[in-house]
Amino acid sequence: MKIYINNREYDMPQDISILDAVKKANIKIPTLCYVEGMDPYGGCRLCVVEVEGSRTLVPSCAVKISEGMKIKTHSEKVRKVRRTIMQLIVASHGISCELNCLTCPKATSCELKTIAEEIGVTKINIPPVEKYLPTDFSSYSIVREPTKCIVCGRCIRACSNIQSVNIFTFANRGPNTIVTTFMNEGMGNVDCTNCGQCVMNCPTGALHEVYHIDGVWNAINDPEKVVVVQTAPAVRVALGEPFGMEPGTISTGKMVAALRLLGFDKVFDTNFTADLTIVEEGTEFIHRFKEGGKLPLFTSCSPGWIKFIEHNYPEFLPHLSSAKSPQQMFGAVAKHYYAKKLGIPKEKLIVVSIMPCTAKKYEMNRPELAGDVDFVLTTRELAKMIKESGIDFKNLPDEKYDDPFGITTGAAAIFGVSGGVMEAALRTAYEILTGKELEKIDFVAVRGLNKVKEAEIEINGKKIRIAVVNTLGAARKLLEKMKNGEVEYHFVEFMACPGGCIGGGGQPIPSTEEVLIKRMEAIYDIDYDSKLRKSHENPAVKKLYEEFLGEPNSEIAHHILHTHYVARS
Numbered sequence: 001m002k003i004y005i006n007n008r009e010y011d012m013p014q015d016i017s018i019l020d021a022v023k024k025a026n027i028k029i030p031t032l033c034y035v036e037g038m039d040p041y042g043g044c045r046l047c048v049v050e051v052e053g054s055r056t057l058v059p060s061c062a063v064k065i066s067e068g069m070k071i072k073t074h075s076e077k078v079r080k081v082r083r084t085i086m087q088l089i090v091a092s093h094g095i096s097c098e099l100n101c102l103t104c105p106k107a108t109s110c111e112l113k114t115i116a117e118e119i120g121v122t123k124i125n126i127p128p129v130e131k132y133l134p135t136d137f138s139s140y141s142i143v144r145e146p147t148k149c150i151v152c153g154r155c156i157r158a159c160s161n162i163q164s165v166n167i168f169t170f171a172n173r174g175p176n177t178i179v180t181t182f183m184n185e186g187m188g189n190v191d192c193t194n195c196g197q198c199v200m201n202c203p204t205g206a207l208h209e210v211y212h213i214d215g216v217w218n219a220i221n222d223p224e225k226v227v228v229v230q231t232a233p234a235v236r237v238a239l240g241e242p243f244g245m246e247p248g249t250i251s252t253g254k255m256v257a258a259l260r261l262l263g264f265d266k267v268f269d270t271n272f273t274a275d276l277t278i279v280e281e282g283t284e285f286i287h288r289f290k291e292g293g294k295l296p297l298f299t300s301c302s303p304g305w306i307k308f309i310e311h312n313y314p315e316f317l318p319h320l321s322s323a324k325s326p327q328q329m330f331g332a333v334a335k336h337y338y339a340k341k342l343g344i345p346k347e348k349l350i351v352v353s354i355m356p357c358t359a360k361k362y363e364m365n366r367p368e369l370a371g372d373v374d375f376v377l378t379t380r381e382l383a384k385m386i387k388e389s390g391i392d393f394k395n396l397p398d399e400k401y402d403d404p405f406g407i408t409t410g411a412a413a414i415f416g417v418s419g420g421v422m423e424a425a426l427r428t429a430y431e432i433l434t435g436k437e438l439e440k441i442d443f444v445a446v447r448g449l450n451k452v453k454e455a456e457i458e459i460n461g462k463k464i465r466i467a468v469v470n471t472l473g474a475a476r477k478l479l480e481k482m483k484n485g486e487v488e489y490h491f492v493e494f495m496a497c498p499g500g501c502i503g504g505g506g507q508p509i510p511s512t513e514e515v516l517i518k519r520m521e522a523i524y525d526i527d528y529d530s531k532l533r534k535s536h537e538n539p540a541v542k543k544l545y546e547e548f549l550g551e552p553n554s555e556i557a558h559h560i561l562h563t564h565y566v567a568r569s
């Protein structure tokens with residue numbers, strides 16, 4: 001289809017929006033309420049353009065191109081209107097925004113600020129709207145500051161379109177419109193899964209994680225405490241981004257060095273307990289498979305997924321693996337085993353987790369799990385601490401993890417991506433069930449960013465049907481099919497976030513599909529480059545069983561490494 005953009009002719013595919021066509025012509029139109037991959041909402045009007053023959057400016061995200069369309073993207077009229085729209089948005093964005101920008105947690109990733117600068121808004125001529133709405137601190141994971149909300153609706157669409165959880169809604173009309181929850185309840189009192197996808201999509205500081213930074217500094221500065229830190233698999237492929245490094249840069253060694261400079265006494269790897277999780281969960285699967293236990297087995301390491309099933313599908317709770325997540329297993333092993341090794345009471349040992357996930361903050365506080373982990377920092381919070389300390393992250397020489405929880409395998413590394421837990425579990429389950437070495441260890445059918453992946457593998461002549469699901473919206477669809485008897489599996493991996501933990505709610509913003517692909521490729525590179533690629537071959541895990549746990553699923557393992565779940569209304 002022929003169209004004209006700023007007087008130049010372009011050949012464009014049918015059925016795309018003006019915004020997408022203009023992007024193909026390498027021109028950027030500012031957007032606020034638009035989110036790639038979701039239906040346009042057309043609320044902010046910042047993306048307006050001139051279209052010949054149209055009496056009014058049209059929102060480019062919500063209107064499709066047509067044959068011969070003549071579009072002007074940056075005419076004087078368009079630029080003036082955009083500046084006025086932005087002034088109106090800023091004027092309604094809390095009375096003390098100019099001051100807040102100094103302290104706003106999203107200051108370095110605030111799209112509102114960036115776009116205002118890009119479109120040339122240098123002063124606000126419109127009197128600010130005097131509004132103050134109380135900040136919601138009720139959630140363990142997410143803080144909501146409605147005063148900073150610009151009512152773009154992106155959180156509403158992230159929560160409903162991606163996650164099918166529907167926590168947010170618009171209320172009131174016209175200039176009084178606000179975004180709120182059911183009955184204006186706090187986020188800690190509704191069915192929120194703490195996944196943080198609303199935070200990832202919020203263009204302002206109206207949604208952010210609950211910060212644990214001050215608590216971590218206090219622990220580090222307390223001479224009475226031994227502070228150990230664990231780092232999740234997906235953090236190392238994203239932490240470089242806030243320091244200007246390409247998404248997917250593997251910065252494991254720099255991260256370890258930075259954590260030592262921050263003052264942590266020992267730097268350990270959550271990948272160690274990812275290997276331990278596979279041994280425990282794999283053994284549980286084998287037991288259920290052989291003895292006729294509840295199948296399909298559902299993985300249990302994504303706390304957003306756990307809260308989702310507890311609220312929405314309690315009838316499926318017996319399918320969940322009882323194995324704690326790697327974060328919680330690490331905390332339990334540190335407090336029950338490592339503290340003893342150090343000869344200190346467990347109260348003196350502080351466990352800090354670096355996670356790509358906001359739901360991990362909720363997980364550490366669950367009554368069933370409380371006490372294993374003391375603080376959870378997101379990837380973004382760790383970047384803030386490194387910057388606050390003046391550490392030149394990009395130029396740090398690589399350092400190695402401490403023993404004994406620094407020895408890990410490639411199977412653990414892939415926990416960071418959708419399909420990774422399943423692939424790691426299959427590598428172990430196959431060898432244990434058959435007693436033979438698995439020669440082809442890459443289960444490519446479960447890889448990639450597709451929301452649902454299915455495969456069938458044969459072990460000892462029996463077919464095992466597996467599925468891998470990411471996002472809660474896709475989980476809901478699959479569970480409904482299972483309820484209706486449309487599909488049957490033996491083992492299903494569920495992850496709450498797009499692409500798995502690489503797209504977690506605590507990762508650097510933005511986490512576009514392009515960024516996710518780069519992070520995913522880096523995770524598989526770590527696996528390929530690992531000397532050991534099967535969890536049950538991890539010598540440090542074997543030693544932990546010899547010295548402390550006995551055997552997989554033993555009584556002590558059940559006591560400290562397993563948990564239970566509760567139906568939540």
Ligand code: SF4
Pocket residue numbers: 093097100101102104105106107108110111112113148203204205206
């Ligand atoms: S949301 Fe953006 S504009 Fe508002 S206070 Fe924070 S940094 Fe400033």
Ligand code: SF4
Pocket residue numbers: 142158159163165166167168191192193194195196197198199
């Ligand atoms: S954290 Fe997740 S479930 Fe909760 S409101 Fe945000 S997107 Fe919805």
Ligand code: SF4
Pocket residue numbers: 148149150151152153154155156179201202203204206207
């Ligand atoms: S909370 Fe954020 S994403 Fe949601 S409507 Fe307000 S500004 Fe938009």
Ligand code: FES
Pocket residue numbers: 030031032033034041042043044045046047048059060061062
């Ligand atoms: S980005 Fe198009 S109307 Fe908001």
